[in-house]
Amino acid sequence: MTHPRRTAPPGSAPARPWLTPLLCLLLLLGISGCAGESHGRPRVVVTTNILGDITRNIVGDEAEVTVLMRPHADPHSFGISAPQAASLERADLVVYNGLGLEENVLRPVEAARAAGVATLAVAEGVDPLGYGPGESADALDPHFWTDPERVAKAVDLIAGQVVEHVPGVDASAVGKNADAYSAKIGELTVRMEEEFGRIPPRKRQLVTNHHVFGYLAQRFGFRIVGAVIPSGTTLASPSASDLKSLADAIEKAGVTAVFADASQPDRLAQVLRRESGIDVDIVPLFSESLTAKGEGAATYLEMMRANTAAITAGLSTG
Known part of the structure; x- marks a missing residue:
């Protein structure tokens, strides 16, 4: 017995028996994708x-790391966009230098902390130094990274906060990464000691664009003669009397080189040389910012090796 053939009602689409499982699959994929987002x-x-x-x-690969400051930027003056500020409040952990270094970014960091985001002010936890003469008595120097031993302390601090506050990370993997990097920092310290050892003690005297190498001076036995900008920030400006006092100190100490930040114009150091008539070399250093890849200081270790070589060469001659 034959059955009459069923036809779809007028205006309706033909039946597709494979459609239901396909829709279910797409729905599951959509749910999975939404959960990932x-x-x-x-x-x-x-x-x-x-x-x-x-x-x-x-x-390492345990989490996404977003860096706000671009290569060659000045940490004292760089700013961030509204979306970048918002990203701070979506982070699991915010790592910042502290002690007033990132002057234009501290407010968004404080807003993230108020919103419940874990934050770490690294410089505050590595036994910070005071600036010494020329700054207020209670001012602490944020430029701790010029001392690799303090950077080793920073590695431990950061690793501990990552394990504590960043969900889903493998504590063992983070620990191994931190240990491996600390070993490289230890090698850097030995290399710096060896290279600086070639500089005669009487010539271990530093003049820089601003006060940025206090930690290096303490660690490796240098004396800070002065700075073109007598401040811990590049946002200050020297007076004529400041330049005259520094020129006198340079002549008295027999300094032969002024070290200027490579990411900033060395105009002030050139003015010092021109206005005072003293004969000094202007030597660029990577003091406060990394560079893009291939430009001499793309990583912290590369930056410190380059600075060590430049300081050694600048103070070993003459």
Whole structure:
């Protein structure tokens, strides 16, 4: 017996028996994708590019690390966009230098902390130094990274905070990364001691664009003669009397080189040389920012090796 053939009602689409399972599959994929967008990878946001490089070596593949400061930027004056400020409040951990270094970024960092985001002010936890004469008595120097031994302390601090506050990271992997990077920092310290050992003690005297090498001076036995900008920030300006006092100190100490930050114009150091008539070399250093890859200081370790070579060459001659 034959059955009459069923036809679809007028205006309706023909039946597709495979459609229902396909829709179910697409629905499941959509749910999975939405869940991934909702949670995403754990995220660490870092303010400066020097700390960004250090943090990336510690975190490895365990989390996404976002660095706000671009290569060659000045940490005292760089700013961030509204979306970058918002990203701080979506982070699992914010790593920043502290002690007033990132002057234009501190407010967004404080807003993230108020919103419940874990934050780490690294410089505050590495036994910071005072600036000494020329700054207020209670001012602490934020430029700790010029001392590799303090950077080793920073590695331990950052690793501990990553394990504690960033969800889903493998504590063992973070620990291994931190240990491996600390070993490289130890090698850097030995290399710096060996190279600086070639500088006669009487010539271990530093004049810089601003007060940035106090930690290096303490660690490796240098004396800070002065700075073209007699301040811990590049946002200050020297007076004529400041330049005259520094020129007198340079002549008295027999200094032969002034070290200017490579990411900033060396105009002030050139003015010092021209106005005072003293004969000094202007030697560029990578003091406060990393560079892009291939430009001499793309990583913290590369920056410190380059600075060590430049300081040694600048003070060993003459």
